[in-house]
Amino acid sequence: MSDGYDPDFLGIPLPLPAPAVSATRLDYPRFSVLLDEQRRFAAVTGVVIDGAGLREQPRTGEWRLDPRVAADAQAGPEIYSRNDLDRGHLVRRRDPGWGSPEEARDATEATFFYTNAAPQAAGFNQSKELWLGLEDHVLAYAETTDQRLAVFTAPVLGDEDPPYRGIRVPLRFWKIAAWRDGDALAAAGFLLDQTELVDTRQGLTVPPLGAFRTFQVPVADIAAEAGIDVGPLAAADTFVRRGIRPVAARELQSLDDIVL
Numbered sequence: 001m002s003d004g005y006d007p008d009f010l011g012i013p014l015p016l017p018a019p020a021v022s023a024t025r026l027d028y029p030r031f032s033v034l035l036d037e038q039r040r041f042a043a044v045t046g047v048v049i050d051g052a053g054l055r056e057q058p059r060t061g062e063w064r065l066d067p068r069v070a071a072d073a074q075a076g077p078e079i080y081s082r083n084d085l086d087r088g089h090l091v092r093r094r095d096p097g098w099g100s101p102e103e104a105r106d107a108t109e110a111t112f113f114y115t116n117a118a119p120q121a122a123g124f125n126q127s128k129e130l131w132l133g134l135e136d137h138v139l140a141y142a143e144t145t146d147q148r149l150a151v152f153t154a155p156v157l158g159d160e161d162p163p164y165r166g167i168r169v170p171l172r173f174w175k176i177a178a179w180r181d182g183d184a185l186a187a188a189g190f191l192l193d194q195t196e197l198v199d200t201r202q203g204l205t206v207p208p209l210g211a212f213r214t215f216q217v218p219v220a221d222i223a224a225e226a227g228i229d230v231g232p233l234a235a236a237d238t239f240v241r242r243g244i245r246p247v248a249a250r251e252l253q254s255l256d257d258i259v260l
Helices: 101-110 131-145 219-226
Strands: 024-028 031-036 041-050 085-089 117-121 148-156 172-181 184-193 213-217
Touching (some): 131 148, 148 219, 172 219
Antiparallel strands (some): 024 031, 031 041, 041 148, 148 172
């Protein structure tokens, strides 16, 4: 099952971002999860994507607990029953699905461990617009340019996250995509806020007309917000015009607003 995230995949050393909290590293085919066992969610995930070798795989795989970790250290099926929460993939099913048919199948099926899930309001997990659209945009870029990518995703495990069924539901998620631009590293960071979609005060309710918001933000801001060490990613940020002025978060209305 395990070869894990490859820090040399882009040909430029790029370590997996490291959370400030203690985390358990779990390696899967082509991706790794750093699990915060106290919060029962990933503090960091990292996957490598070979755009030239991506395969369209049938959807196979069942959600399951990872036997390498205690069940009570994972947010399992009880979190997602009888409510409007989706089991949102952090490493997307298709991302590690490249190489031989067998390799692609094994890698995509490994994304169905609960260690790679976080509760996402159905409104944005199923949306073809900004969050899912952003992920499709990243994958399409890799595929059409035969580009290699490294993608890091996780919830922001904040103190203000509302309690629900023994966990606290993350209100924000971050994603950083990295690629090689000539001999240099390039990166872009994004933050999604589902605060308006999640209300746990009376069980759990998801307002039908609630909005989620997606922002392109400086990678350094993600590092500070999520409490992670992003290594060389902050200096590689294409969104920040270094030496000119600080760049504030930019709310995305469409994929055309992304700065790469």
